Amino acid sequence: MNRNTVTRFAPSPTGYMHIGNLRTALYAYLIAKHDDGCFILRIEDTDRERLVTGAEDVIKSTMAQTRLLYDEGPDVGGEHGPYIQSERKPIYMEYAKQLVESGHAYYCFCTKERLEQLHEEDATGGYDRHCRNLSKEEVEKNLAAGLPFVIRQKMPLEGRTTYTDAVFGEIGCDNRELQDQILMKADGYPTYNFAHVVDDHLMGVTHVVRGSEYLTSTPKYALLYDTFGWPRPVYVHLPLLMGKNEDGSVSKLSKRHGAVSFQDLVADGYLPEAIINYIALLGWCPKGEDATTEFFTLEELKSVFTVEAINKSPAVFDFDKLLWFNGEYIKKLPKEEYLALVKPYATFELPAGLDLEKLLLLLQGRIGKLSEVAEKSAFFLALPEYDTSLFINKKNKVTPELAKEVLTLALPLLEKAESFDNDTLYALLLKVAEELGCKSGAVMWCLRIAVSGLAVTPGGATEIMEVIGKDEALRRIALALQK
RNA sequence: GGCCCGUUGGUCAAGCGGUUAAGACAUCGCCCUCUCACGGCGAAAACAUGGGUUCGAUUCCCGUACGGGUCACCA
Numbered sequence: 001m002n003r004n005t006v007t008r009f010a011p012s013p014t015g016y017m018h019i020g021n022l023r024t025a026l027y028a029y030l031i032a033k034h035d036d037g038c039f040i041l042r043i044e045d046t047d048r049e050r051l052v053t054g055a056e057d058v059i060k061s062t063m064a065q066t067r068l069l070y071d072e073g074p075d076v077g078g079e080h081g082p083y084i085q086s087e088r089k090p091i092y093m094e095y096a097k098q099l100v101e102s103g104h105a106y107y108c109f110c111t112k113e114r115l116e117q118l119h120e121e122d123a124t125g126g127y128d129r130h131c132r133n134l135s136k137e138e139v140e141k142n143l144a145a146g147l148p149f150v151i152r153q154k155m156p157l158e159g160r161t162t163y164t165d166a167v168f169g170e171i172g173c174d175n176r177e178l179q180d181q182i183l184m185k186a187d188g189y190p191t192y193n194f195a196h197v198v199d200d201h202l203m204g205v206t207h208v209v210r211g212s213e214y215l216t217s218t219p220k221y222a223l224l225y226d227t228f229g230w231p232r233p234v235y236v237h238l239p240l241l242m243g244k245n246e247d248g249s250v251s252k253l254s255k256r257h258g259a260v261s262f263q264d265l266v267a268d269g270y271l272p273e274a275i276i277n278y279i280a281l282l283g284w285c286p287k288g289e290d291a292t293t294e295f296f297t298l299e300e301l302k303s304v305f306t307v308e309a310i311n312k313s314p315a316v317f318d319f320d321k322l323l324w325f326n327g328e329y330i331k332k333l334p335k336e337e338y339l340a341l342v343k344p345y346a347t348f349e350l351p352a353g354l355d356l357e358k359l360l361l362l363l364q365g366r367i368g369k370l371s372e373v374a375e376k377s378a379f380f381l382a383l384p385e386y387d388t389s390l391f392i393n394k395k396n397k398v399t400p401e402l403a404k405e406v407l408t409l410a411l412p413l414l415e416k417a418e419s420f421d422n423d424t425l426y427a428l429l430l431k432v433a434e435e436l437g438c439k440s441g442a443v444m445w446c447l448r449i450a451v452s453g454l455a456v457t458p459g460g461a462t463e464i465m466e467v468i469g470k471d472e473a474l475r476r477i478a479l480a481l482q483k
Numbered sequence: 484g485g486c487c488c489g490u491u492g493g494u495c496a497a498g499c500g501g502u503u504a505a506g507a508c509a510u511c512g513c514c515c516u517c518u519c520a521c522g523g524c525g526a527a528a529a530c531a532u533g534g535g536u537u538c539g540a541u542u543c544c545c546g547u548a549c550g551g552g553u554c555a556c557c558a
Binding site: 010011012014044046047049050112115119123124126150168171172173174177179181182184185186187189191192193195196211212213214215216217237239240242244248249250251252278281282283285287288291292293294311312313314315316317318320321322323324325327331365366367393396426429440441442443444445447448449452454455456457458459460461462463 | 484485486487488489490493494495496497498505506507508509516517518519520521550551552553554555556557558
């Protein structure tokens with residue numbers, strides 16, 4: 001590990017990990033680790049009114065589950081701590097005062113009421129810089145009187161500020177568009193605008209990786225670096241993640257698009273590895289020959305990921321594709337691991353004679369997410385109501401009449417079956433087909449309908465019978481004969 | 484509204500002046516199969532638009548349209 005490339009993930013503790021945030025964390029991690037650099041976790045909790053208890057744990061556990069391991073952070077320490085902004089409180093005021101002294105910032109005593117009134121008069125005007133030129137005496141007097149204050153950045157009134165973003169290229173804005181933004185709030189805490197700049201510098205962050213919603217406010221931050229005389233970091237702004245609305249339009253991915261937090265997804269039976277793999281591809285694509293490759297482990301991503309290959313345009317989050325990815329990951333899981341993961345989702349009541357593990361294994365190649373085992377196994381637990389018309393299958397030339405014949409013949413044979421495993425049953429039923437002179441598919445079709453009551457099932461007739469066991473299988477076939 | 488950004492099939496996307504414009508998901512068809520799934524084969528489906536620049540534009544420049552972001556004592 002070196003400090004030539006240092007990135008950080010700096011979430012505010014909101015109580016859940018939005019999938020867009022997770023992708024930002026992933027990219028920041030990959031950019032650092034591609035160069036064997038340093039990845040930092042920093043908690044930005046300067047908004048004291050929005051504190052959510054336990055939120056920090058959600059962040060930490062998400063990082064642990066996704067293996068986005070940080071080299072420095074609240075619980076692992078590091079030379080640049082503390083890594084929680086509220087614990088760094090004194091630092092910010094110190095730097096803010098330094099800016100006041102150098103003439104790049106000023107005390108502002110305007111009340112919120114005044115600001116609101118200003119906004120009412122002209123909604124697009126912003127702050128009128130009322131306190132920008134208060135005399136030193138006036139400031140001293142107000143301070144001595146204990147008036148509440150904020151500290152604002154003194155923006156240049158003319159000219160233009162530009163910076164080069166690693167993804168979007170040169171971004172600039174006219175200085176007169178810039179507000180004298182608040183650096184220190186009245187409660188003594190810094191704003192994001194100020195705190196992140198101070199921290200990134202102090203922590204040696206070389207690449208600032210964040211969503212593109214910050215694209216247009218970055219000139220203000222660049223200016224802050226300049227006035228402190230600090231070298232500006234490399235800015236890497238990421239394209240937004242969008243969600244598809246019901247009417248077909250798209251907008252920034254949010255809760256109304258469904259389960260969009262990492263925890264929601266995991267609870268629904270998505271594997272962290274699959275989620276990471278999928279979101280890595282949202283806004284980034286490997287270059288050259290790797291462009292057609294879609295499966296990547298975290299380790300592989302570390303080596304192939306480059307900033308140059310990050311896209312500019314927003315990406316729509318596609319639940320269908322995530323589901324497909326997840327299904328592929330589930331399929332590749334070793335049996336034991338799969339069973340351990342899926343068992344918590346098999347919350348249903350288990351009838352006697354039913355082998356849960358066999359059932360779950362049968363489902364392994366046929367589910368997109370773990371939670372699907374419940375719905376897909378319902379018919380194993382209880383035979384659904386069905387109509388004899390289900391027996392009709394034109395491809396195998398099956399009619400309800402033929403079904404009756406097949407079942408009548410099969411029942412006694414099955415009763416005498418010595419073991420009830422897939423191979424034995426299959427061989428047994430082939431005899432029935434032979435005797436009746438029909439295709440094996442026809443026989444299997446009849447049996448499968450009889451034991452499942454469904455046209456589409458995970459597994460064939462004999463596989464199902466093995467799972468539900470001899471007694472239940474015979475019972476269901478006898479039931480079918482009564483129809 | 485001002486400023487900023489984006490625009491290749493329904494979605495993710497490759498492409499980086501000359502291509503039959505890849506691939507994946509989803510959709511549809513066929514094959515395999517004890518149904519479904521898996522797997523295999525195949526189909527349909529795209530360069531927003533108008534001007535330039537150029538021998539030649541999906542690719543470069545400008546305008547337009549559409550979409551998005553941002554203008555907080557939130558991050």
